[in-house]
Amino acid sequence: MTEVGDLPAIGIGVVGCGDWGRNHIRTLAGMGRLAWLYDPDPARLAAAAQLAPGVRQGRALDELLDNGVAGVVIASPAVTHRHLAEQIMGYGCDVLVEKPLALSVAEARTIARLAADLGRVLMVGHVLEYHPGLLRAFTLVAEGAIGEPRYAYSNRLNFGKVRTEESILWSFAPHDIALMLRLGGRLPVTVSAESAALLRAGMPDVTVTHLDFPGRLRAHIFVSWLHPFKEQRFVVVGSEGTITFDGVGGDLVLHRQSVAFEGGVATLAAAPAEKVPFATGSALGNELTDFIECIVTRRRPVADAASGIEVLRVIEACATNSGPTILTAD
Numbered sequence: 115m116t117e118v119g120d121l122p123a124i125g126i127g128v129v130g131c132g133d134w135g136r137n138h139i140r141t142l143a144g145m146g147r148l149a150w151l152y153d154p155d156p157a158r159l160a161a162a163a164q165l166a167p168g169v170r171q172g173r174a175l176d177e178l179l180d181n182g183v184a185g186v187v188i189a190s191p192a193v194t195h196r197h198l199a200e201q202i203m204g205y206g207c208d209v210l211v212e213k214p215l216a217l218s219v220a221e222a223r224t225i226a227r228l229a230a231d232l233g234r235v236l237m238v239g240h241v242l243e244y245h246p247g248l249l250r251a252f253t254l255v256a257e258g259a260i261g262e263p264r265y266a267y268s269n270r271l272n273f274g275k276v277r278t279e280e281s282i283l284w285s286f287a288p289h290d291i292a293l294m295l296r297l298g299g300r301l302p303v304t305v306s307a308e309s310a311a312l313l314r315a316g317m318p319d320v321t322v323t324h325l326d327f328p329g330r331l332r333a334h335i336f337v338s339w340l341h342p343f344k345e346q347r348f349v350v351v352g353s354e355g356t357i358t359f360d361g362v363g364g365d366l367v368l369h370r371q372s373v374a375f376e377g378g379v380a381t382l383a384a385a386p387a388e389k390v391p392f393a394t395g396s397a398l399g400n401e402l403t404d405f406i407e408c409i410v411t412r413r414r415p416v417a418d419a420a421s422g423i424e425v426l427r428v429i430e431a432c433a434t435n436s437g438p439t440i441l442t443a444d
């Protein structure tokens with residue numbers, strides 16, 4: 115992966131300086147690339163500015179016109195993403211829009227069309243697609259370390275942050291769906307979800323999504339913001355072993371145990387679990403480096419607009435909750 119120090123010193127702005135925006139601010143400041151901050155809430159803006167003393171604070175978005183900011187991270191609530199992305203691209207900047215790209219496939223496609231028409235970079239904040247541990251897990255799968263992937267699951271469980279404008283599916287699951295689409299290499303053939311709305315009618319707090327990919331790969335994703343403890347686990351079970359990634363502890367482990375059937379009897383062959391080292395560096399740092407490199411080189415980001423739209427296609431199909439939905443290629 116490219117080092118940010120090898121790239122020209124272009125300036126990046128952050129719009130939306132809340133909980134997650136502050137992580138972008140810290141990371142960009144650490145890279146020496148933070149140029150401009152904007153939040154309509156003066157208290158949020160002032161608190162964010164303390165993380166990066168001396169960085170310009172915007173009073174209005176149109177200050178982005180011709181002011182030397184090349185790209186903007188949009189880390190505001192999802193309901194504002196479309197409008198802000200359109201406005202900021204119109205001011206001449208490339209954009210990294212936090213997940214979910216929008217709150218419908220139609221909206222996401224509108225943003226993507228505008229980016230294509232204006233020739234802007236449009237990237238989505240699927241940060242786990244840049245996690246060194248998960249990148250190593252995908253390399254192990256591609257190298258055949260576990261044989262043929264047959265089953266995968268991802269758990270993203272925590273207590274909070276309960277959002278008012280979107281359900282758990284839109285808030286937590288985009289990351290896991292992006293990982294599953296990368297593992298499967300294409301859209302699943304069918305998707306379905308069971309959900310429970312425990313706090314507010316029609317607004318699920320817990321969901322289990324099932325994905326059936328062409329061939330033998332099946333997967334499920336379990337997300338909840340009412341879970342008493344934090345768990346982030348990505349597991350791929352293959353024909354010759356299993357890979358587990360613990361997103362909280364940070365361990366990537368290769369398990370080479372297997373099962374053989376002899377005369378109808380299952381024989382388990384145990385093997386010691388093997389902890390797999392992976393590159394250092396933060397997922398967010400890698401994501402922002404990709405954004406900066408795309409701005410400079412005009413190539414497509416790893417987490418591009420198409421990936422943002424495919425993730426929303428899965429979510430939208432699941433959100434209808436009307437039984438398995440068949441997805442067709444665009």
Ligand SMILES: NC(=O)c1ccc[n+]([C@@H]2O[C@H](COP(=O)([O-])OP(=O)(O)OC[C@H]3O[C@@H](n4cnc5c(N)ncnc54)[C@H](O)[C@@H]3O)[C@@H](O)[C@H]2O)c1
Pocket residue numbers: 129130131132133134135152153154155158189190191192194198212213214239240241275285
């Ligand atoms: N990639 C990840 O892992 C990750 C993690 C958490 C959140 N997120 C995403 O980041 C986004 C923000 O989440 P958060 O938890 O920081 O929310 P938050 O509510 O803590 O912060 C949102 C900020 O946006 C500001 N804002 C509201 N309307 C705005 C507008 N029109 N223009 C500019 N700023 C505006 C608010 O004042 C607030 O400071 C969401 O899309 C969320 O899904 C991504």
